[in-house]
Amino acid sequence: MTQQTPTAAQRAVAADRLARTTALMAEHALDLLIIAPSADQFYFLGRRMPLTERLSVLAIPALGPPIMIVPTLQRPLLAGLPFDAETIDWDETQDPIAVVAELARRNGARSLAVNDHLWSGFLLRLQQALPEVQYRDGADVLSQLRRIKDASELASLREAAKRLDALWGEFCTETIIGRTEFDIQRRLRELMTAHGMEEIGWCDVGSGPNGASPLHHWSHRVVEPGDPVVIDFAASLDGYWCDTCRTPVAGEPDPAFIEIYDIDRAAHEAAQAAIRPGVSCQEVDRAARRVIADAGYGDYFIHRVGHGIGVDAHEHPYIVEGNETPLEPGMTFSNEPGIYIPGRWGVRIENITAVTENGSEVFSTAPKELISLS
């Protein structure tokens, strides 16, 4: 993971991203952008710095080279950065907030943005140390930068999806009847690790009535014959994420479940068919929602159709009513309509897809047909 010598290509990518950042900062009248360890920071550094109680940030001024402010013990982690940066380190007994405040003063900063995942504890202390500065959400700049993926990013996303598909295929040869949700998620975590995925985001397993809670994590419930099982998992490779969901049935499916499964699959396909440059995010959401509503299940589809994905598992653009952003080639997001019948069961089918020049490419290729596991 730690790279000691950046390649010329990595340096070129970092230089381009930094140049686009300062251009966007000028548009937004921002003097300084502070980015703590996060997907935003990974986007520039190409590595994950530790996210801890020790403040560690990349600071990008409107003018001049970037600055890394890190605790002394993190200094070795900066070897071979893909761009030239001034480094300021602080030791265990110093106050890093004072270091950031001094940097802001040195740059005459009147407006300062922070990455949106920066911990509030740091922001509150910075606001106290530097009350005269205007504070802004760095997402205005950073999400605009990140939402169009280049060819190399698309390749990483494709590879992450390929691995999840492969391990899902392996999982589908196993028995689920009689296993607990806990055991199933543990097995999938094992498979994700065995297939070389780096960071495991989650593995949610909702069997039978638990599947009616879209974000059910897992429980010790035992899977019984006839249970649909919503299985949603996400992991990263080279910093890029894949997130997928399938809903197999344990043994023989109930005809009433087959009905909602087919509706959900039709909604998923309608959303997929709607994706092409120029179409708005909300139109993709509407395409899926219309299918489910027309079938009489509109009240049981209680979330948006999707979320962007890249160096974060959830990022812009969100595929939701109200988001009028037009799709552009290189945008990547999930397509995951679901139907949830309280007390009974749920279904969700999720693929990751990219907008292409003429339509879309689907990264996840695991079968979408209803499958039965023994």
Place this chain on the structure above:
Amino acid sequence: MTQQTPTAAQRAVAADRLARTTALMAEHALDLLIIAPSADQFYFLGRRMPLTERLSVLAIPALGPPIMIVPTLQRPLLAGLPFDAETIDWDETQDPIAVVAELARRNGARSLAVNDHLWSGFLLRLQQALPEVQYRDGADVLSQLRRIKDASELASLREAAKRLDALWGEFCTETIIGRTEFDIQRRLRELMTAHGMEEIGWCDVGSGPNGASPLHHWSHRVVEPGDPVVIDFAASLDGYWCDTCRTPVAGEPDPAFIEIYDIDRAAHEAAQAAIRPGVSCQEVDRAARRVIADAGYGDYFIHRVGHGIGVDAHEHPYIVEGNETPLEPGMTFSNEPGIYIPGRWGVRIENITAVTENGSEVFSTAPKELISLS
């Protein structure tokens, strides 16, 4: 993980924690405390809510019952909370910040604290929506609450440590020479999963010169005969963390490495011996530091001796120079001095320990002697 019916004991624990919170809020003149998914929130809910771009918070007013503000699709996750709470949900097209602002107004809040890990993007939007309110760091209240562990919390920490010890023992029967750091961390992650650990925090493997970077993550470097390998890993069980580090040698150790290993071990033991109620955190740090400095390696011990541990892997109290907090029975933290020789190697030995009435209890029992792995 999701519990449908809280036990009387769980309800009593939650009621006690809420009562202590509002008492501390009164001391700090706080009208409202907002807690997003985090260790802080787990401390009250006994479960992990998803931490995402969808705002989801526990709000504790100075007077009256707590309120859960969650996206609609998270509503089912609230079944069986260990305390009575009003629930307000917002759907995908609503603005949750407006909901929090309305709640603050309804409570006449003039001072509002947020948990210190709340994402800044949310805080900035809240500050814009409610500019008349004073914003504070909730850590003042929450870290004071959490830093003394009760008997049940100590039992959870003990069990988490026992599992890491067991899997470490299993790992130590394997070969490391010829394996990459990446492969070693992958194997340890597999073992953590197989031993039922729930969340894996990290698994850092620094072989040979990479061990001189205290926070080196891992690389594709192959372990060679004679390399010391710093292996630091952390995982949780029932929401409570263990974090441990050992530095075995691949094959025969170099006499120069044995020298610094023995110094580090003596420093670790000196810190351990210093732990008892009434001694300050910084005195424990000094006890270890003195041993290393006296041996001539003071400049190579570049971090504090330890960090608190509980529902977070890193939390108060920090065992660092400048922290005059006196130790109290029930505090739990790491004891992990290290020596790092740039370009050559590093050593760190880390155990988790609790302050007892008369001294300390060590949770991690894996051997501290220098071991050699083939």
